[in-house]
Amino acid sequence: MTLADSKFIDIHYHANPDLYNRRFNVLEAGRVYQSLSGALVLTSHLGSTSAQATLAQSQGLPVFPSVVLNSIAGGIDYRVIARSLADFQPRMASKLLVHFPTITNRSYQSKLVRELTHSYLSAQSLVGETLFNERQQLRKEVIDILKMATDYPIVLSTGHASKEETYRLIEACVTHKVPALLLNQPAHPLMGLSALELSELAKHDFIWFEQTSLTYLIGHQTKEDLGLVLSALPRVIYSSDLGQVNQMDIVSWRKYSEDIFSELKLPLARREELWRDNALRLLTL
Numbered sequence: 001m002t003l004a005d006s007k008f009i010d011i012h013y014h015a016n017p018d019l020y021n022r023r024f025n026v027l028e029a030g031r032v033y034q035s036l037s038g039a040l041v042l043t044s045h046l047g048s049t050s051a052q053a054t055l056a057q058s059q060g061l062p063v064f065p066s067v068v069l070n071s072i073a074g075g076i077d078y079r080v081i082a083r084s085l086a087d088f089q090p091r092m093a094s095k096l097l098v099h100f101p102t103i104t105n106r107s108y109q110s111k112l113v114r115e116l117t118h119s120y121l122s123a124q125s126l127v128g129e130t131l132f133n134e135r136q137q138l139r140k141e142v143i144d145i146l147k148m149a150t151d152y153p154i155v156l157s158t159g160h161a162s163k164e165e166t167y168r169l170i171e172a173c174v175t176h177k178v179p180a181l182l183l184n185q186p187a188h189p190l191m192g193l194s195a196l197e198l199s200e201l202a203k204h205d206f207i208w209f210e211q212t213s214l215t216y217l218i219g220h221q222t223k224e225d226l227g228l229v230l231s232a233l234p235r236v237i238y239s240s241d242l243g244q245v246n247q248m249d250i251v252s253w254r255k256y257s258e259d260i261f262s263e264l265k266l267p268l269a270r271r272e273e274l275w276r277d278n279a280l281r282l283l284t285l
Contacts, residue, residue: 047073
């Protein structure tokens with residue numbers, strides 16, 4: 001089995017072990033996606049999921065890895081990516097999705113209710129990391145990782161970069177000829193980019209847009225904005241960002257998403273792009 005055999009690909013799913021308690025562990029989640037003829041990219045705020053993906057794939061499960069460059073994982077450091085690449089010994093190959101930090105300590109009103117797996121480690125696990133240095137410029141370590149993207153089997157994601165960091169990152173990607181940059185849930189308050197603003201960025205054909213269900217489900221995005229992203233923008237990848245114990249499960253998410261697509265009257269070809277084709281293109285570029 002390969003990634004291309006999947007009928008849909010969810011590039012953003014959380015399972016145990018993770019920073020917060022999750023509904024399923026990685027093997028349980030993998031079995032559910034397999035039963036639906038889908039695949040998932042496993043995301044953890046603790047860092048790399050390459051070892052978990054390798055284990056899951058050894059059992060024939062369609063689980064693929066990512067790494068989040070949070071402080072607890074080693075921060076924005078090329079060695080964190082190198083270790084994650086070394087840990088991935090696939091039976092089903094894909095590029096490694098590399099997220100810049102998702103824990104930034106920027107203040108916003110989170111609408112999620114989550115429980116830390118190990119609260120006694122919060123002083124270490126919740127340390128923030130940002131792309132800018134004290135002069136509000138991209139850190140040298142960020143540029144080092146942009147340069148890696150041209151030579152290693154990785155795809156870069158903005159993580160929870162701010163709007164200002166995102167624009168600066170895009171400029172640097174142009175300079176360093178980065179082949180692809182995924183804007184991670186751009187409607188999230190930490191980035192705060194509307195569909196209209198994204199349409200301006202779409203002129204760069206290396207930019208991809210992730211639309212998560214969770215951003216809309218918890219009220220960080222209007223229905224109008226969601227509709228514009230799903231129906232009009234190019235290179236959009238629809239994902240869940242689920243796995244929370246108090247949000248819908250995987251089977252319910254599939255049905256919920258089909259209902260949204262139907263309500264928006266999305267053609268079958270567009271649904272295939274959102275569900276599968278664009279993710280497949282990005283992870284196998």
